[in-house]
Amino acid sequence: MADPASTSAGIGTLAALLLFIAASVWLGTVAQRVVEKGSFLKGYFLGNRGLGAWALALTATVQSGGTFMGFPSYVYTSGWIVALWISAYMVVPISGFGVLGKRFAQLSRRTGAITVPDLFRARFASPAAGLMASLLILFFMTFMMVAQFKAGALVMKISWPGSGALALVEDAQVGNDRYYYLGLTIFSLTVVGYTLIGGFLAAVWTDLFQSVMMFIGVMILLPLTLAAAGGLAASSEKLRYEVSVKAISKDERAAHVPGRARAEERLRELDAALRRIVERTSAERHAAPAPSTKQLLTASKAESESSWLDPITGKPLQSFGDQAPLDPPGSVQRRLLVMTPRDDAGWQSALYSNGRVRSGVFSRPGELNSGPGPFDWQPLGLAFSFFFVWVFSGMGSPSGMVRIMACKDTPTIRRSIFLLACYNMCIYLPLIVICVCGRTLLPDLAVSDEIIPRLALLGTERIWGGSFIAGLILAAPFGAVMATVSSYLVVIASGLVHDVYQRFINPAASERTVRRLSHAMMIVMGAVAVAANLYPPLFLQALVVFSGTCGATTFVAPALMVAFWRRATAAGAMAAMGVGVAATVSLYARGWFTTHSFEPYEPYGLHPIVWGLANSHLAGIVVSLCTAPPPAPLVSKLFDAPGGR
């Protein structure tokens, strides 16, 4: 599908990317000025606890590049069930800020904690608990960050004019070519550069910037797409019987397609027969409405004196959507009209209302409009599990917790809840609507990840500056990836410098040493990520969910213990962390060994996050109760009213 639009989009995208880069570097320098005002550590790693409502709301919950990149493609291929998959975001605003927010903000002030491990250490008076938390954070975040570099490099690569690609595609053949390396270089220099300059605040502000750009993009795209599709109702109606095609290897396709020729030929004959009848009847009575498919099929059956049979299986064809008329040949929007029964290998051929015929392994008609979605996309257990995944990976993410610790005061937390609630509703629901309309506007995309970029191009074709608007929308994932990477860089650097070096190696380090070391660590982490991405990892999407799951199963239980449970002990917190991560990693490992893909083993159809959380809480409670209670003065300092007797 080489269309001239993709080159001009490249220029618009490049301009938008440059805007993102310039804005980020500028924000980095602004952040630096703010950081210089206070002590280095609190300024550089915590923004002097001055985050306002907007910065907190739109950046502290997990909206990594992965979520935004994968989600539209899921809606495109699997339909409305993806709304259920994402629906837990309806409670993320209150769960993300309303549960741990106040207490974390308070306790981190009372203990002077700068990082999450700091807080754990102070709460349990246990260096071991702090060290364990830092090591676990370093472990997950490094993985996750390395994976995000690939995404960043790929976005840079595809936005190069003439690269011919429009979206991130994860497949084995991602080019390790010139453009990829160039993209990797520019991406790494930018992100490491501005994060190094401005630290925590630079990460937060670029994150805020990209969230706002994303919002603007969605708000522009929504009316454009709705208008092009003739409204959501029209789109939904066209999708009533729509089928999804299973992704199949080239070899398998080559082996089966020739065998389908007879069925495809028969469907083309049927299409021709139906269109002949339409022509004749419209000539006879031109004022009458076009005949429905059902009338046509009945007429053609009577005419040919044989019912239409599938030549391969010998069974009758199934027809769908009988009430609407045919669409003109070649029109882009169409309905599913007729399907052959499955052959022995599960293959079918389909005729659409615009005359298109194709073969493949199809989902059952109508599965885009119902659960569990095409090819059993979201069984009930997973629908249930994702209410845990989104809610608790937001709550358990160390970079999110740090941002709560950095918030200014409680009115900030309250306003953030409201802002995020509005933001989530205005981003996710419209995105679903956009992609459902996109499915009818561009029904046969070879690469479903391209849905948003292609819609952006289509919608902005006739608008002044359309290419730049399209570019902004295309660049949004780049902004998301930059923001994610930069916030991880801050957490990892603070972990290495503050939690490991200052705690265990050189507690007397001077501010200058700490500053130099922080910068050095960011450069080192950047270099590690670049080195790892010379051979890019394959499973970006899966790594995002894996890392979120690990964060949740490791940190949610101990965080709740820190905030609310007087009786919690250091051993209990460490047990909760250890058991949680062990449960998650072992389920993933078992999945890896049985299926040889990055898919977890799911006992009883439930995602590892459910098992990890349950085990982690259980371990935390049982071990705490079995060990000696924490010292009373410590608990009193953190749980009793100050001076209040």
Add this chain to the structure above:
Amino acid sequence: MTPPHDDPVLRSARREALVVLAVWLAALAYTVGYCHAFGYGRDPETLAFVFGFPDWVFWGIVTPWTLCTMFSAWFAFAFMTDDDLGAEQAEESLAGEERPHG
């Protein structure tokens, strides 16, 4: 069971956390339950659309999402209390920022 000297922030945070937990459970039960009952294995013939959304998506997801957003507004502006988070306390054991430069 709560000791008499609970910090006011602890008390209000605990109250708010419990309400959030209840809302999360209710949203989970209703959304997954409704979608399972009316959306799973739905016959495309009987599917109706509300404002263009399949009926089960509208009643099972869009409606509770709207209610949750309204609840969040109430939670943020009427239910959640403002508290003094206390003064920043320098940590005793660490050098670096507390030490004179050099």
